[in-house]
Amino acid sequence: MFTSANSYPIKVLRNPPIKNGKYFPVCVQLWLTNRCNLKCPYCATQARNISDELSYSDIKEIAKIISALGTKAVVLSGGGEAILHPYIDEIINLVVASGIKVGLITNGILLKKLRSLNSLEWCRISFDDYRIFAEEKYIFEPIIMQHQHVDWAFSYLITDNFNQANFQAVLDFVLKHDSITHCRITSDVFNPVEYDKIPNLNSLPKCVIREPNTNVSSGNNPCYMSIAKPLIAANGNVYGCCEVLQYLGFNASTKIGHYSELPNIIRNQLFFNGTKCSTCNFSEYNKCLEAYDPRIEIKHLNFL
Numbered sequence: 001m002f003t004s005a006n007s008y009p010i011k012v013l014r015n016p017p018i019k020n021g022k023y024f025p026v027c028v029q030l031w032l033t034n035r036c037n038l039k040c041p042y043c044a045t046q047a048r049n050i051s052d053e054l055s056y057s058d059i060k061e062i063a064k065i066i067s068a069l070g071t072k073a074v075v076l077s078g079g080g081e082a083i084l085h086p087y088i089d090e091i092i093n094l095v096v097a098s099g100i101k102v103g104l105i106t107n108g109i110l111l112k113k114l115r116s117l118n119s120l121e122w123c124r125i126s127f128d129d130y131r132i133f134a135e136e137k138y139i140f141e142p143i144i145m146q147h148q149h150v151d152w153a154f155s156y157l158i159t160d161n162f163n164q165a166n167f168q169a170v171l172d173f174v175l176k177h178d179s180i181t182h183c184r185i186t187s188d189v190f191n192p193v194e195y196d197k198i199p200n201l202n203s204l205p206k207c208v209i210r211e212p213n214t215n216v217s218s219g220n221n222p223c224y225m226s227i228a229k230p231l232i233a234a235n236g237n238v239y240g241c242c243e244v245l246q247y248l249g250f251n252a253s254t255k256i257g258h259y260s261e262l263p264n265i266i267r268n269q270l271f272f273n274g275t276k277c278s279t280c281n282f283s284e285y286n287k288c289l290e291a292y293d294p295r296i297e298i299k300h301l302n303f304l
């Protein structure tokens, strides 16, 4: 199972995001809107301005810019809930028509509204200890059954009030459906809990653990991931990742530029200085990407 943050960086080893000696945004994380239909107590993006939303013409411009830069994949996430954007279907179809694959992270409640599900590569539904899976299962099951070519996944956020029965209900559902590839287990970023709340976690099938608390270190300068996988937020600005916003907020020190400046950011390789980030879930990715930096001389390369 090859996911991204906190996993062995197999994807950048297999497919280094470098063209003509320069790093480029192979994957872009896009926040369409900051509005949300839930108020999760652990929400990592509470500091966002709820009224920020990218317009359809912003998205058209973004699709043009990133496709020219060589972007291959876009992850729609939040921020808020992407399906609340009034042009969500048009946006998914537009990005796909630009030759870019789209993955969606959603709380799942509005999935029935989504007419463009067939255009998605994958869709991950976020779940947690507070929402009772037995009460919402009826929303997801028919949609997953009807769209089996989409790679489905769940994430489950565990809190201090770990709800073992609820987690088990999600896991049983994941195991029941072949089109659900995995369940990603995560923890409240501001109030991390130990994963040992989940008995026998390491031997649970189809489970991927994010943020093992032992494997987090501070950020890198340069942060290669800020160019390989930048975040374009609903205010139109570019950031190194969502993690940096959780800890340092939306301000001049975290902003890399406006999305219209992306071509210049890539041309001049204006990496974010990650030393400001006290924790970084992409530190392994950054270490690996450093090995491709043409500015760093590595002597005796053939002496393995």
Ligand code: SF4
Pocket: 036, 037, 038, 039, 040, 042, 043, 044, 045, 078, 079, 080, 081, 107
């Ligand atoms: S669904 Fe996501 S964006 Fe919405 S409140 Fe919950 S954590 Fe925050």
Ligand code: SF4
Pocket: 218, 219, 220, 223, 225, 226, 239, 240, 241, 242, 243, 244, 272, 273, 274, 275, 277, 279, 280, 281, 282, 283
């Ligand atoms: S936490 Fe900081 S160093 Fe790490 S990927 Fe995000 S912006 Fe880069």
